[in-house]
Amino acid sequence: MAKIKKAYECSNCGHTQPLWAGKCPECGQWGTLTEVTLTKSKAKTKQIIDDKSAKKLKSIKINESQRLRSDYEEFDRAVGGGLVKDSVTILTARPGAGKSTLLLQLSKSYADKGLKVLYVSGEESESQIKSRADRIMESLPENVWILSTNSMDVAVNEIKNIDPHIVFLDSIQTFSLAEFDNKAGSPTQTIEVANKAVDIAKDEFKKRAVIMIGHMTKANEMAGLRTLEHLVDTVLILDGESDEDLRVLTSTKNRFGRTGEIGLFSMDEDGLVEISNPSEYFITSRDNAIEGSAISVTKEGSRLLEVEIESLVSKSFLPYPQRIGDSLRKDDLNTLISILQERAGLNLFDYNVIIKTTGGLKLSEPSVNLAIMMSIASSYLKKSIDDKTVFIAEVGLTGELKKVPQIKHRIKELERLGYKKCYVARNSINESDFKDIKVRQISNIKEVINDCLK
Numbered sequence: 001m002a003k004i005k006k007a008y009e010c011s012n013c014g015h016t017q018p019l020w021a022g023k024c025p026e027c028g029q030w031g032t033l034t035e036v037t038l039t040k041s042k043a044k045t046k047q048i049i050d051d052k053s054a055k056k057l058k059s060i061k062i063n064e065s066q067r068l069r070s071d072y073e074e075f076d077r078a079v080g081g082g083l084v085k086d087s088v089t090i091l092t093a094r095p096g097a098g099k100s101t102l103l104l105q106l107s108k109s110y111a112d113k114g115l116k117v118l119y120v121s122g123e124e125s126e127s128q129i130k131s132r133a134d135r136i137m138e139s140l141p142e143n144v145w146i147l148s149t150n151s152m153d154v155a156v157n158e159i160k161n162i163d164p165h166i167v168f169l170d171s172i173q174t175f176s177l178a179e180f181d182n183k184a185g186s187p188t189q190t191i192e193v194a195n196k197a198v199d200i201a202k203d204e205f206k207k208r209a210v211i212m213i214g215h216m217t218k219a220n221e222m223a224g225l226r227t228l229e230h231l232v233d234t235v236l237i238l239d240g241e242s243d244e245d246l247r248v249l250t251s252t253k254n255r256f257g258r259t260g261e262i263g264l265f266s267m268d269e270d271g272l273v274e275i276s277n278p279s280e281y282f283i284t285s286r287d288n289a290i291e292g293s294a295i296s297v298t299k300e301g302s303r304l305l306e307v308e309i310e311s312l313v314s315k316s317f318l319p320y321p322q323r324i325g326d327s328l329r330k331d332d333l334n335t336l337i338s339i340l341q342e343r344a345g346l347n348l349f350d351y352n353v354i355i356k357t358t359g360g361l362k363l364s365e366p367s368v369n370l371a372i373m374m375s376i377a378s379s380y381l382k383k384s385i386d387d388k389t390v391f392i393a394e395v396g397l398t399g400e401l402k403k404v405p406q407i408k409h410r411i412k413e414l415e416r417l418g419y420k421k422c423y424v425a426r427n428s429i430n431e432s433d434f435k436d437i438k439v440r441q442i443s444n445i446k447e448v449i450n451d452c453l454k
Helices: 073-078 099-112 126-136 152-162 187-201 227-231 278-282 330-344 366-381 407-417 445-453
Strands: 003-010 033-040 088-093 117-121 144-148 166-170 209-214 234-239 246-254 262-268 271-274 293-300 303-315 323-325 351-357 389-391 421-425 438-442
Touching: 073 246, 073 262, 088 099, 088 187, 088 227, 099 117, 099 126, 099 144, 099 166, 099 209, 099 271, 117 152, 126 144, 144 152, 152 166, 152 187, 166 187, 187 209, 187 227, 262 278, 278 303, 293 366, 293 407, 303 366, 303 407, 323 330, 330 351, 330 366, 330 445, 351 366, 366 389, 366 445, 407 421, 421 445, 438 445
Parallel strands: 088 209, 088 234, 117 144, 117 166, 166 209, 293 389, 323 351, 389 421, 421 438
Antiparallel strands: 003 033, 234 246, 246 262, 262 271, 293 303, 303 351
């Protein structure tokens, strides 16, 4: 017979102990221990339920999973070419980034293709979801079902009744299973609900695609245990500031495709709109060149994106000059400024330096280092850079330019877009491979400044 006893579980880390305490001894959080009921049963005798034998790697056949494509190429690009039919995906973002809006738009897209979609929400009522649908959709689809509940058991029953091809769970931290006494959002409930979602997607009789929304912490990390990321097939992050239009959908894990792929969206009153032409969005069209602006090419996944860096260098009247870069880590910005001071001779000790990217794109690849530094130098020297000139190189602490991956592919793309000059590291490329763009191969940052601005 099963034994029942009381215990106390931490809602933050899942630690369990027999006595209550104000502070969890495992994670150090205060006020997180809550009373739970534990049931102990006698251990069952272990049995071998499947007599499987190992197979040679060469003899194993691959079962290709079917891809479900939507009307949003940017979303399909991020997930690797379309949603896999028997996959589990988790989507996380800051509050207000547009997670629910994206899922609702996808619901209509898949429904218009004849697929059944079940949208289960644990945060909003049916009327709230209907109001958003009326705002972002021209016409309401026939094959979309809405269910508002916090019970995963109810959701499972409706999945059996409706038999949908795609299931959306918004959000995973709000659902609970009746067989567990823990509160919704606790580590136990979250993992068990996720396991149930995996079982639904991988059912051998009816494979379904499941997308779950996950909360994000203040540290811009997915809330909950890391186990959640290991359970799912794909992890998507929708990044974007609430006061900006740009939304970047990034794949940080994908068992069915390349990681690091991105999809670009713009948030407006009608929902998320695809950015099909990044050049128009991230590059400012000007009649004349202006000081403080430089262009580079960054690689996100398999995608090449032009990026415009703008800088403002001004005299500081405070003891400590400001270094502001929303698109770049502050430590990286300070490093580049130090290189300009020591290796290029630019006296920036008492100058404020502010940088940003057109469109709000985050800078993470080292290939944009040269463009950032040239943008700062242009603003400091009050000399403009031709808007058909591009800078692609990493800059070391010695001031030397370093080669970047796939440089030929990047320059070919620039040549196709009509750019006329490109600065790269020495010995990076064979200049004879290009006809319509002049490639300047230079060894250090000081030479680039002298060649371009003086």
